[in-house]
Amino acid sequence: xxxxxxxxxxxxxxxxxxxxxxxxxxxxxxxxxxxxxxxxxxxxxxxxxxxxxxxxxxxxxxxxxxxxxxxxxxxxxxxxxxxxxxxxxxxxxxxxxxxxxxxxxxxxxxxxxxxxxxxxxxxxxxxxxxxxxxxxxxxxxxxxxxxxxxxxxxxxxxxxxxxxxxxxxxxxxxxxxxxxxxxxxxxxxxxxxxxxxxxxxxxxxxxxxxxxxxxxxxxxxxxxxxxxxxxxxxxxxxxxx
Amino acid sequence: xxxxxxxxxxxxxxxxxxxxxxxxxxxxxxxxxxxxxxxxxxxxxxxxxxxxxxxxxxxxxxxxxxxxxxxxxxxxxxxxxxxxxxxxxxxxxxxxxxxxxxxxxxxxxxxxxxxxxxxxxxxxxxxxxxxxxxxxxxxxxxxxxxxxxxxxxxxxxxxxxxxxxxxxxxxxxxxxxxxxxxxxxxxxxxxxxxxxxxxxxxxxxxxxxxxxxxxxxxxxxxxxxxxxxxxxxxxxxxxxxxxxxxxxxxxxxxxxxxxxxxxxxxxxxxxxxxxxxxxxxxxxxxxxxxxxxxxxx
Numbered sequence: 268x269x270x271x272x273x274x275x276x277x278x279x280x281x282x283x284x285x286x287x288x289x290x291x292x293x294x295x296x297x298x299x300x301x302x303x304x305x306x307x308x309x310x311x312x313x314x315x316x317x318x319x320x321x322x323x324x325x326x327x328x329x330x331x332x333x334x335x336x337x338x339x340x341x342x343x344x345x346x347x348x349x350x351x352x353x354x355x356x357x358x359x360x361x362x363x364x365x366x367x368x369x370x371x372x373x374x375x376x377x378x379x380x381x382x383x384x385x386x387x388x389x390x391x392x393x394x395x396x397x398x399x400x401x402x403x404x405x406x407x408x409x410x411x412x413x414x415x416x417x418x419x420x421x422x423x424x425x426x427x428x429x430x431x432x433x434x435x436x437x438x439x440x441x442x443x444x445x446x447x448x449x450x451x452x453x454x455x456x457x458x459x460x461x462x463x464x465x466x467x468x469x470x471x472x473x474x475x476x477x478x479x480x481x482x483x484x485x486x487x488x489x490x491x492x493x494x495x496x497x498x499x500x501x502x503x504x505x506x507x508x
Numbered sequence: 509x510x511x512x513x514x515x516x517x518x519x520x521x522x523x524x525x526x527x528x529x530x531x532x533x534x535x536x537x538x539x540x541x542x543x544x545x546x547x548x549x550x551x552x553x554x555x556x557x558x559x560x561x562x563x564x565x566x567x568x569x570x571x572x573x574x575x576x577x578x579x580x581x582x583x584x585x586x587x588x589x590x591x592x593x594x595x596x597x598x599x600x601x602x603x604x605x606x607x608x609x610x611x612x613x614x615x616x617x618x619x620x621x622x623x624x625x626x627x628x629x630x631x632x633x634x635x636x637x638x639x640x641x642x643x644x645x646x647x648x649x650x651x652x653x654x655x656x657x658x659x660x661x662x663x664x665x666x667x668x669x670x671x672x673x674x675x676x677x678x679x680x681x682x683x684x685x686x687x688x689x690x691x692x693x694x695x696x697x698x699x700x701x702x703x704x705x706x707x708x709x710x711x712x713x714x715x716x717x718x719x720x721x722x723x724x725x726x727x728x729x730x731x732x733x734x735x736x737x738x739x740x741x742x743x744x745x746x747x748x749x750x751x752x753x754x755x756x757x758x759x760x761x762x763x764x765x766x767x768x769x770x771x772x773x774x775x776x777x778x779x780x781x782x783x784x785x786x787x788x789x790x791x792x793x794x795x796x797x798x799x800x801x802x803x804x805x
Contacts, residue, residue, distance in 0.1 A: 317689060343686075347691065353690045361680045362683065368676055372676055372691050375692045424692065
């Protein structure tokens with residue numbers, strides 16, 4: 268579905284991604300784990316078109332039988348249209364807009380009004396709290412609610428591939444459980460997920476496959492289970508001694 | 509005395525309407541790309557000359573002139589954005605600020621070159637000069653027109669920003685440029701729209717300026733530009749309701765300061781404006797309706 272080939276990315280003068288290779292297949296949950304500053308967020312921003320890759324290629328195939336497209340140079344607006352939705356780090360809901368408007372703006376490019384309405388219902392079934400809070404400004408929500416809103420907003424564009432940046436960041440453990448359960452459900456309903464996480468334990472448990480990124484390069488990859496048992500990974504990310 | 513105060517309040521309302529219209533554009537542009545646009549006042553000047561040109565050239569009715577001047581202002585605003593500010597996007601804030609000063613000087617000098625620095629009399633049709641008396645208060649038809657037009661435009665803008673898809677996109681872009689892009693919003697369009705609306709309003713304010721003062725020259729944009737800046741800061745820069753509130757407060761404040769104190773103080777009216785600004789900022793550093801302290805460059 269998504270193939271990153273040797274991407275080299277600079278932010279200003281800083282060389283951040285040094286030839287990242289990564290693949291996401293249809294229907295998967297793929298986790299990308301790594302320490303602070305390893306390049307996880309940059310990888311997602313490069314896919315979603317916020318940052319341009321200086322060298323390398325990103326290829327995307329929305330459906331198994333669709334033709335593969337080169338999206339390396341597509342701007343962010345175009346990426347959303349193609350079916351990739353990026354739920355950014357730290358939630359970043361629009362705090363001046365109310366909950367309903369936040370969800371509607373997720374569907375900004377869609378012209379199928381009726382389907383948008385039914386997707387609103389779908390998101391509200393996933394996260395019922397959003398319906399109760401729909402007239403409230405998003406800034407007044409708790410962290411967990413904002414996370415739900417951010418995911419709901421990302422789903423409103425009806426993505427084939429959902430990019431999630433640290434959904435567990437700053438949330439209470441039970442809330443993290445809730446969110447991860449939802450991700451499983453969203454995936455089961457047909458959305459492929461690329462998940463970036465510092466909470467490696469939970470991410471590896473959820474993901475079918477995972478990559479470890481270190482200082483701008485992928486150093487390990489395998490099934491979630493394999494990586495969770497890998498000695499180096501356990502030492503570096505799972506707190507094993 | 510009561511009649512005198514009532515008259516002053518009406519004068520404040522008229523002045524405030526013009527300040528508010530200019531301040532809205534100023535605050536919209538700042539809100540969306542954090543640009544302090546000192547060329548904004550010069551759009552007022554362009555609007556004033558455009559009006560004069562249209563009035564002289566023929567029998568175009570005033571509502572049509574309002575529309576044409578709005579379009580001309582909007583066109584100038586988007587042109588400036590496209591040519592001068594978009595290439596500076598992502599540069600430090602100071603770069604944009606200096607660019608706007610350069611544009612301002614350029615527009616003023618172009619004005620002098622093409623129109624000479626000689627002040628010109630601003631024509632108003634007779635029916636706009638009719639004086640109405642409401643009890644102790646007297647006002648010209650044009651004053652009434654200024655207030656009504658300003659209020660109509662502001663209500664219209666409020667509805668647009670609050671209830672339309674475009675307005676939602678503008679609010680989202682103003683809050684977070686990058687996340688707005690992730691929603692599929694073309695921020696170049698949104699930014700251009702903010703420039704278009706803001707500059708259109710400034711153009712209409714120029715038309716009012718000419719009608720109110722009766723004389724226009726190519727440097728007239730400086731004062732409304734500066735006052736709009738102050739009004740926007742008082743209201744909380746980036747906030748549209750704040751700009752409206754700031755504009756009216758400034759209008760009332762100025763008129764009452766001149767009207768109620770002995771005449772020898774009247775030349776201090778601009779000093780008064782800035783003292784007020786300083787006092788408000790001491791108590792409320794974000795202005796009256798400005799929310800957050802975060803600074804997005």
